[in-house]
Amino acid sequence: MIPKLALRPGTFPRTGILLAAVLASCGGSALAADINKGGTLYATHCAACHGANGTPVMPGTPNFRRMESLMKPDMQLLTVIRNGKGVMPGYFGVLRDREILDVVAYLRTLS
Numbered sequence: 001m002i003p004k005l006a007l008r009p010g011t012f013p014r015t016g017i018l019l020a021a022v023l024a025s026c027g028g029s030a031l032a033a034d035i036n037k038g039g040t041l042y043a044t045h046c047a048a049c050h051g052a053n054g055t056p057v058m059p060g061t062p063n064f065r066r067m068e069s070l071m072k073p074d075m076q077l078l079t080v081i082r083n084g085k086g087v088m089p090g091y092f093g094v095l096r097d098r099e100i101l102d103v104v105a106y107l108r109t110l111s
């Protein structure tokens with residue numbers, strides 16, 4: 001749909017504006033982590049141990065309600081979640097990096 005519009009800019013007058021709007025909305029969602037999506041993924045994959053709202057269910061699990069549990073930068077958390085840690089399974093091959101970053105963005109809303 002985008003290439004077609006781009007190839008025929010004269011097709012109708014608002015094409016330029018439309019195209020700009022489409023590109024802006026795509027660009028935005030491609031760059032920013034999606035907290036809602038992260039929340040859904042969290043509920044599916046993480047809540048069993050980490051608790052629905054970040055209060056640990058399983059002993060030894062960090063409390064995401066406390067900011068101190070998420071002091072590491074996103075990329076470091078991504079690596080831990082990808083590879084697993086202790087009893088926590090790794091999510092490489094289960095979640096894409098993008099999805100893990102969505103979950104991390106969600107985790108940061110819990111404290």
Ligand code: HEC
Nearest residue numbers: 045046049060061062077080081085086087088089091103
């Ligand atoms: C089987 C239970 C279990 C599941 C499922 C689980 N975790 Fe964990 N998680 C743990 C435990 C236990 C730890 C503490 C590990 C340690 O320090 O040895 C932990 C630690 C963490 C940490 C802290 C890592 C660090 O180095 O500070 C993060 C972040 C985390 N989990 C995120 C997630 C996310 C996101 C998911 C879902 C995609 C998830 N966990 C799924 C049990 C689990």
